[in-house]
Amino acid sequence: MDSMELTDLLLALNARETITGGSPLHAVMHATSQDALRITGELNNGYQAPERVRELLTELTGRPVDESVTVFPPLYADFGKNLALGKRVFINAGCTFQDQGGIVIGDDSLIGHNTVMATLNHDLAPSRRADMHPAPIIVGRNVWIGSNATILAGVSIGDNAVVAAASVVTRDVPANAVVVGSPARVVRTVGD
Secondary structure: OOOOOHHHHHHHHHOOOOEOOOOHHHHHHHHHHHHHHHHHHHHOOOOOOHHHHHHHHHHHHOOOOOOOOEEOOOEEEOOOOOEEEOOOOEEOOOEEEEOOOOEEEOOOOEEOOOOEEEOEEEOOOHHHOOOEEEOOEEEOOOOEEOOOOEEOOOOEEOOOOEEOOOOEEOOOEOOOEEEEEOOEEEEEEOOO
8 A cells, every 4th residue: 555644535535635546545545444344344243232332433433432322233334534423423223424525423413224424426527437526414413314314425414404214415404404305405494
């Protein structure tokens, strides 16, 4: 492997720089993905006590995971090192996180079964298709994402928002909004 390190890759990803297919940064991304696949393989291989789940998530993300976080495996993450979980987050079974571009899940958020969060897009030009364009997904505080939702790169979801089951979120969701459909659209607001 080239001398590029994970820190170099994370700096480029978080600056939304294109990762050129076959480049040294691309190689670091693939090596990091192998580590994530190993960790999630252990996480998803039979029953794991909640404490062990959090230990594996800490190893996956490279940062402490609060004891208030609950994850029901299986959880799939093909990178892990750009995933940040707030306090009292609940992630239900079958979720898939492609976090190279960065995923932040705010405190008290609920993530439904089989939610997909994808932070990379491939280039549209056929000759550049292996190039990847990262953009973060930011989930605010107290957000509820319903089962089978898909959240695409570059989307921010405001505090207290609700994403209905099976919605495909292609643009930002305002705070306190309920979004439905594909593409998701605001249908109402919520409040106490």
